[in-house]
Amino acid sequence: MRRIARSTLQTASNLVFFAIIGTAVLASTYFLTHEKIVESEKAEKLKLITQIVPTTLYDNDIMQDTLSIATDPLLGNDAETLAYRARLNGEPSAVVIEAIAPDGYSGKIALILAVKANGELAGVRVVAHKETPGLGDYIELLKNPWIKGFDGKSREMYKDADWKVKKDGGQFDYMAGATITPRAVIKAVNKSLLYFAANRDQLFAMNPSQEKAK
Amino acid sequence: MNINEFKEIVSNGVWKQNTGVVQLLGLCPILAVSSTVVNGVSLGIATAIVMALSGATIAPIRTFVPNEIRIPVFILIIAVLVTVVQYLMNAYMYGLYVVLGIFIPLIVTNCIVLARVEAFASKNPMGASALDGFAMGLGLTLVLAILGGIREIIGHGTLLSGIDLALGEVAKDWVIHVIPNYKGFLLAILPPGAFIGLGCLIAGKNWLNLRAEQKRKAAPATPTQQDTVTA
Numbered sequence: 001m002r003r004i005a006r007s008t009l010q011t012a013s014n015l016v017f018f019a020i021i022g023t024a025v026l027a028s029t030y031f032l033t034h035e036k037i038v039e040s041e042k043a044e045k046l047k048l049i050t051q052i053v054p055t056t057l058y059d060n061d062i063m064q065d066t067l068s069i070a071t072d073p074l075l076g077n078d079a080e081t082l083a084y085r086a087r088l089n090g091e092p093s094a095v096v097i098e099a100i101a102p103d104g105y106s107g108k109i110a111l112i113l114a115v116k117a118n119g120e121l122a123g124v125r126v127v128a129h130k131e132t133p134g135l136g137d138y139i140e141l142l143k144n145p146w147i148k149g150f151d152g153k154s155r156e157m158y159k160d161a162d163w164k165v166k167k168d169g170g171q172f173d174y175m176a177g178a179t180i181t182p183r184a185v186i187k188a189v190n191k192s193l194l195y196f197a198a199n200r201d202q203l204f205a206m207n208p209s210q211e212k213a214k
Numbered sequence: 215m216n217i218n219e220f221k222e223i224v225s226n227g228v229w230k231q232n233t234g235v236v237q238l239l240g241l242c243p244i245l246a247v248s249s250t251v252v253n254g255v256s257l258g259i260a261t262a263i264v265m266a267l268s269g270a271t272i273a274p275i276r277t278f279v280p281n282e283i284r285i286p287v288f289i290l291i292i293a294v295l296v297t298v299v300q301y302l303m304n305a306y307m308y309g310l311y312v313v314l315g316i317f318i319p320l321i322v323t324n325c326i327v328l329a330r331v332e333a334f335a336s337k338n339p340m341g342a343s344a345l346d347g348f349a350m351g352l353g354l355t356l357v358l359a360i361l362g363g364i365r366e367i368i369g370h371g372t373l374l375s376g377i378d379l380a381l382g383e384v385a386k387d388w389v390i391h392v393i394p395n396y397k398g399f400l401l402a403i404l405p406p407g408a409f410i411g412l413g414c415l416i417a418g419k420n421w422l423n424l425r426a427e428q429k430r431k432a433a434p435a436t437p438t439q440q441d442t443v444t445a
Contacts, residue, residue, distance in 0.1 A: 011280050018279075018287050022294040029298045036305035044308060133249070134369070134400045 049084060049096050052114040052123030057093045058086035067203065069097065074195035076100035076108075076188060083203055092117050092204035097196070098127070101188035105180040106130040109139070111188055113150075115196045117204070124150040124189055129181075136181035146182070149173060155193045163190035223342060227349025234357030235412070235419045239326040243317050244358060245408040249369070252376045254362030255355055256310055257317055260299055262351020264321050265330060267295045269347030272331050273340040288331050289322070296321045309379035326350065361411050369403035371396025 046063055053062070065085045071077050077100055084096040094116045101109040109129040114122035124147055126139045138144035149172060164170025165182050174182040196203065233239050243261070248254040271291050279287050300318045303311045311318065321327065330350050335343035366373055371393035378386040401407050 011283050014278075014280055015283050015286060015290075018290055022290050025294050026297055029301045033301040033305035037301070037308075040305065040308035044312075132400075133403045134398050 048112060048125055048127070049114070052112065052125055053086050053094050053096060054122065057116070057122070058088055060085075060087040062086050062096070065207075067205075067207070072195060074191045074198075076102050076191070085204060086114075094122050095196070095203050097192060097203075099188050099192040099195075101184040103180075103187070104129060104131055104184045105136050105178070106132065109181070109184055109188070111185065111192075113189060113192050115193065118154070119156060119193065119197060119200075120152055120154040121150045121189070121193070123148075124185075126185070131181045132178070136178040138175055138178070139181055139185055146173065146175075147185075150189055155190070155197060160190070163187070219342065220345065223346050224349045227346060227351075228353040228356065231350075232353040232357065232419070233326045233350055234354050234361075235416045237326065237329075238416075239329055240324040240354065241412075243320060243324060244354075244361070244412065245405055247314065247317050248358050248361040248365060248408055248411070249403055250366045250375055251359055251362040251373060252310075252380055253313060254358030256380055257314055257321075258351065258355025258358040260303065260314075260318060261321050261324065261327070262348055262355055264292065264295050264299055265327055265347030265351040266344045267347070268292050268327060268331055269335040269343035269345075270340055271295070272335040273338060273343035276336045284336065285328075285332070288328060288336075292327050292331065293322045307380060313376065313379055326354065357412075357415060361408065361415060364411050364414075365402045365407050367392050368399050369401075369407065370398055 042063065049062060062084050065087065066082045067085065068080045069075070069077070069083050070080060075081070075097065077098060081098040083098075085092060086094040086096070094114050096112060096114045099111045099113060101111060107130050109131070110127040111124060112127050113124045116122050125141060126147060129137070129139065131137050131139065138146050141147050158171055161169065162171040163186055165172050165174040165179055165186065167174060167179055168183070170186070172182065172186050231237055234244055240261075243257055247257045268288075268291060272288060296319060299321075300311075303314075303318060327347075330347055334346045338346070363373060366375065371391065373390040373392055375389045377388050378384075402411070
């Protein structure tokens, strides 16, 4: 009995020993790379944001001027996201929000939208999707300029019935053979504009810290 | 490790026991990531690095690890190495990291890594084990490169697309448009294309083996006879 206990203990301590070494290696790699990872993620996001918000629209540090947005059925986000606010001479000029189209052909399509202060879309981009390659993936700017069709559109310009593909009587182009994908994207963009209209003032509201600085 | 051992290990890894077309281990990443050359080769190299490192780490400690818990210890070491590679890629090759996504952490579950550690590194010295892991990874990379090339040419009409993700903006113009104004062929990009492509590769490898065999039979007195007995 004692022998069994001893060998069990020995085996267990052996495993613990390796686990400790492994954890130490991982922890040190994490600390060495963490800063760089955060940096590259931020750079990637900034690249995306500057694509859809023209640099002439803002003079503030857009990556710092953020507001966390709670989950909202209009945006389809299932966790808090960040809104980035663009301001020119202290006046709000545009806001960048993230939205999710839940009804893509193969699941969720993650979008990022820039809405100008007057409710006009400055740009839309697809951040992540699982649509069929070569068929539904024309929503990516890399594959097709289709997504640029949203530039300059607003809810003032198009009524609800217009926010559909042309096949369904709307105003937006689509490609034969893949209509579910654009339908999902258009619907999500329309709903995001509704969200913007309903929450415009909160979206542009200064953070408490900014209020103080003023 | 003498020169013959070296040759034996390398030829086993790259050709005779090729993980992609002979052992057929690690099919999941092979089929999923081989849609372009760059994706395939990147994951292949990442796997080769993990395999070489795990061979080099496990061989020297093989005598200290009790037999009963060797598998958990091996998995633990492999998982640590993969996560280290993942952190490094995330930090220094962000674009590629995003493209390869879930398949980098999934290297842990790639049977071939554990299989080589168990079959080779746990019985051989450090240098040979590292070489074995690397040669096996190289064989996998080769298959991924060929399969990725076939699928990319047929599917997109290009070669090396996305190379800028791996090597930075400088490489942006390296993309070769093999067939100009190509409309694309969906089947090759989707998973069925991967299965068909891999099937063709296996058939090709078997055909080459068969031809070598016949050649050897046709000339029975050649001295190369002894080398291929184990094949």
